[in-house]
Amino acid sequence: MSKIVKLKKGFDLKLVGKAPMELIQVTAASTFAIKPTDFPGIQRPKVLVNEGDTVKAGTPILLDKAMDQVIYAAPVSGEVVEIKRGEKRKLLEIKILADSSMTYENAGALDLGQDRASLAGKLAASGVWPTIIQRPFGIVANPADSPKSIFVSGFDTHPLAPEVSFLLQGEERYFQAGIDALAKLTPGKVHVNVDGGKQVPSIFSGIKNAQVNQFSGPHPAGNVGTQIHHLDPINKGDIVWTVSPQGVVQIGKFVLEGIYDASKIIALTGSEMNQKGYVKTYTGANVATFLAGVAQPETLRIISGNVLTGEKIEKDGYLGFYHNQVTVIPEGKYEEFLGWLKPSASKLSFHKAIGMFSFLKTGEFKVDTNTHGEERPFVVSGVFEKVMPMDILPTYLFKAIVTEDFDEMEELGLYEVIEEDVALCEFVDPSKNELQELVRHGIELLMYN
Amino acid sequence: MKLLQNLFDGIKPNFEKGGKWEKFHTLYEGHRTIAFAPDLITKSKGAQIKDATDLKRVMITVVIAMIPALLFGILNIGHQHFLATGAEGTFLDKAIFGALSVLPILIVSYAVGLATEFTFCVIRNHPISEGYLVTGMLIALVMPPFIPLWQVALATIFAVVIGKEVFGGTGMNILNVAMTARAFLYFAYPAQISGDQVWTYLGEKTAVDGFSGATALGVAYNSSVEGTPVVEALSTHNAALGADFSFMSMFMGWIPGSIGETSTLMALIGAVILVATGVASWKIIVGGFGGAYAMGLVMNAFAVNEYMAMPAQYHLVMGGLAFGVIFMATDPVSAAQTELGKWIYGILIGVLTVIIRVTNPAYPEGIMLAVLFMNVVAPLIDHYVVKANKTRRLQRATV
Structure with a gap:
């Protein structure tokens, strides 16, 4: 039975710089990187290649010794040009210079009739497995687990997020194959959740082996964490997996063709992005060529991902593994005379405190990275509760993490949230606390203790 | 503005590590951030943009x-x-x-x-x-x-x-x-801070004949002791001077009392600002007034003296109830922090205020003690609301 869930709480950030729905031509990226830091659950990363080795798309290049059946594969074929390490030899990036024509490791089409364990084993060894994320904790799933359900969010409500149906055009066959494979991995259901406020895209409407549910409301209605909470909530001991729609397509390609095809469409967005639109590239692409014509990148913030949950990268940095968007906005390193008092209708704010008239403005806002204030102790204004469409008391959860109270963290719902689920709280917080970092800290306490 | 910025920049080295006033760095930052919203930017991970509203606003x-x-x-x-x-x-x-x-x-x-x-x-x-x-x-x-x-x-x-x-x-x-x-x-x-003499300043002059400096709550209490109807006592109080304690004059606030507490109307204007801007919880405010009114009605029903028989709406405009409920009870730090808790907290403040006023001869004004008492109780209320949330979360049915 498909469900319809209507949410009221939340906040849509309407920003300048949406990508028009068209594929644009840019110079293709030549180097690609896998960054172990994109996978928060990796404990003991081990590089499987040396600088100078040649790899095919799908060749294992990295694994986590704590869960060595899952391999992280090269997204493209080419030469390993650099293994970059930071302080204490922390592994940062494995860079690959792509060949002009792609060659793939080929495992042959996958028979979905085989038993669950061998199916999971083959997927884990293919390179597509890290697209499957485990809740709680938001880490790469363990193939040995049997999740009670699997969730795919078919829309993205983050600021300037790409249109999912555009990302998946022409991939219908693979998407269905991916869903079929996922359905074998869980004794429960595969949920595909779509935007209830819009016409259901054709790629989802005819889907088999999955339950299609409709969610409507402001961000974070599109967050898979919100959707799990309303359909199949996670209590202690439960495991749910989530996969992005593009991850499902990659799984489907492996099922049908036996290759790890890391190609994906990403959106180039943000007020300072020169050429806005969608481009076709591969996981971990170098973003330098996408930024062609962007003036003075030194004064700008280049973000892999969206402005709420993304990560700052350099102008020749690499797209994050899970990201399908590059956003460019101005840095906000300026002082503003009486900026805390000045009336304004052009600054983006969820609040309506004196002088903040942004709620009157209907158009799009231009934003920068200024924090608009210093960090302060929590002052409980009830604002977190207004942007959290879950039966979770965010203030109490945050306080439980601050005080490292394990029982409280469990009981108040830390199993149900990861960084992206509290990103909106972090944005609206007048005390400017780093709540996403706090939640990850809490998760690590629960995981490793 | 450049001038002011330069001035701050000029004295900045003194407050930095190794400067002669290093210890007072926080004062320097404090003043600079009042003059200028700071030039801080978001970290490389996490939210890359932040809401334009901060705690100062x-x-x-x-x-x-x-x-x-x-x-x-x-x-x-x-x-x-x-x-x-x-x-x-x-x-x-x-x-x-x-x-x-x-x-x-x-x-x-x-x-x-x-x-x-x-x-x-x-x-x-x-x-x-x-x-x-x-x-x-x-x-x-x-x-x-x-x-x-x-x-x-x-x-x-x-x-x-x-x-x-x-x-x-x-x-x-x-x-x-x-x-x-x-x-x-x-x-x-x-x-x-109490009694009849502290609310009105006479200086060298003497009061005119018939003037009494008592507050409305004092008048109400005394009339109850004497057994005369409270409303009558209030409306005849200082009536010769044109300064009676009718419902309307108490609502407007032309009565003696603490500096800001006398006018219910002005407190309500403040409430409109606080609620419209979303800064204060309307649940606490409505709960406070509602609790006081309801308790007034209960007092009426069981009236054994004149004060208890006073019409319930009078409680809302007398003394500091409106000011206390709107500005004191809503302090987000000391109030209840859960949404259900805010209702309970607000209502109990109203109820306690009226009980203290009517039944306790030592304290003519109840709002102060009611707010302080409920500040102490608020964490307990929250504790049970949070516990209910935990239990509900444990018992959720899954599809």
């Missing part, structure tokens, strides 16, 4: 919401003085007289409070918090108009140190800081 909203009460209080103090002495006074005379009484209290409250706050920030090397912007104003508004300034200073220090800093500073306090200041004075120096 939230706090200043509360201060602005109190300004109608402050201005009216200034005018009313002058009004009460000229009324009592029988002298003719123009609007301007009254305003000047009131301002001369109120501004010193306000200045002492802010100066002493901020000095205390700064001292703690320097000792602890904490950033200066904005909370005192609100507290300083609140302390002044709940003082009688002619309280000795040294008492204001003492109460302020007591409230900031014992009420807030010992718990760790802004955001950590259990009791409302301004109410703590008033309670301190009430119990330490009752002669200057």
Whole structure:
């Protein structure tokens, strides 16, 4: 039975710089990187290649010794040009210079009739497995687990997020194959959740082996964490997996063709992005060529991902593994005379405190990275509760993490949230606390203790 | 503005590590961030943009919401003085007289409070918090108009140190800081903050015949002791002077009382600002008024004396109920923090206020003790609301 869930709480950030729905031509990226830091659950990363080795798309290049059946594969074929390490030899990036024509490791089409364990084993060894994320904790799933359900969010409500149906055009066959494979991995259901406020895209409407549910409301209605909470909530001991729609397509390609095809469409967005639109590239692409014509990148913030949950990268940095968007906005390193008092209708704010008239403005806002204030102790204004469409008391959860109270963290719902689920709280917080970092800290306490 | 920025930049090295005033770095930052919103940018991971509203703007909203009460209080103090002495006074005379009484209290409250706050920030090397912007104003508004300034200073220090800093500073306090200041004075120096004589300043002059300096709550209590109907006693009080305690004049606030508390209307204007801006919880405000009214009705139903028989709506406009419910009870730090908890907290404040007023001869005004008591109880209310959430989450059915 498909469900319809209507949410009221939340906040849509309407920003300048949406990508028009068209594929644009840019110079293709030549180097690609896998960054172990994109996978928060990796404990003991081990590089499987040396600088100078040649790899095919799908060749294992990295694994986590704590869960060595899952391999992280090269997204493209080419030469390993650099293994970059930071302080204490922390592994940062494995860079690959792509060949002009792609060659793939080929495992042959996958028979979905085989038993669950061998199916999971083959997927884990293919390179597509890290697209499957485990809740709680938001880490790469363990193939040995049997999740009670699997969730795919078919829309993205983050600021300037790409249109999912555009990302998946022409991939219908693979998407269905991916869903079929996922359905074998869980004794429960595969949920595909779509935007209830819009016409259901054709790629989802005819889907088999999955339950299609409709969610409507402001961000974070599109967050898979919100959707799990309303359909199949996670209590202690439960495991749910989530996969992005593009991850499902990659799984489907492996099922049908036996290759790890890391190609994906990403959106180039943000007020300072020169050429806005969608481009076709591969996981971990170098973003330098996408930024062609962007003036003075030194004064700008280049973000892999969206402005709420993304990560700052350099102008020749690499797209994050899970990201399908590059956003460019101005840095906000300026002082503003009486900026805390000045009336304004052009600054983006969820609040309506004196002088903040942004709620009157209907158009799009231009934003920068200024924090608009210093960090302060929590002052409980009830604002977190207004942007959290879950039966979770965010203030109490945050306080439980601050005080490292394990029982409280469990009981108040830390199993149900990861960084992206509290990103909106972090944005609206007048005390400017780093709540996403706090939640990850809490998760690590629960995981490793 | 460049000039001011240069000035700050010029003195900055003194406050940096190794500078001669290194210890006072937090004061430098505090002042610079008041003049200029800081040039801080978001970290490389996490939210890359932040809401344009910060705590300073939230706090200043509360201060602005109190300004109608402050201005009216200034005018009313002058009004009460000229009324009592029988002298003719123009609007301007009254305003000047009131301002001369109120501004010193306000200045002492802010100066002493901020000095205390700064001292703690320097000792602890904490950033200066904005909370005192609100507290300083609140302390002044709940003082009688002619309280000795040294008492204001003492109460302020007591409230900031014992009420807030010992718990760790802004955001950590259990009791409302301004109410703590008033309670301190009430119990330490009752002669200057209670009775009939402290609300109206006579100076060298004598009061005109028939004048009584009692507050509405005092009149109500006394009439009950004498067995006369309260409404009648209120409406005949000082009636010869044209200053009766009718429902309307109490609602407007032309009555003696603490500086900012007398006018229900001005407090309601503040409530509209606070609720419209989303800064204060409307649940606490509605709960507070509703609880007081309901308790008034209960008192009517079981009336054994005249005070209990007083129409319930009178409770809403007498004394400091409106001011206390709107500005004191809604303090987000000391109030209940869960949404259901806010209803319970607000309603119980209203209920307790009326019970204390009507049944306790020692304390004619109940709102102060009601708010402080509920501040203490709020964490308990929240505890049970949170526990209910945990239980509900454990018992959820899954599809």
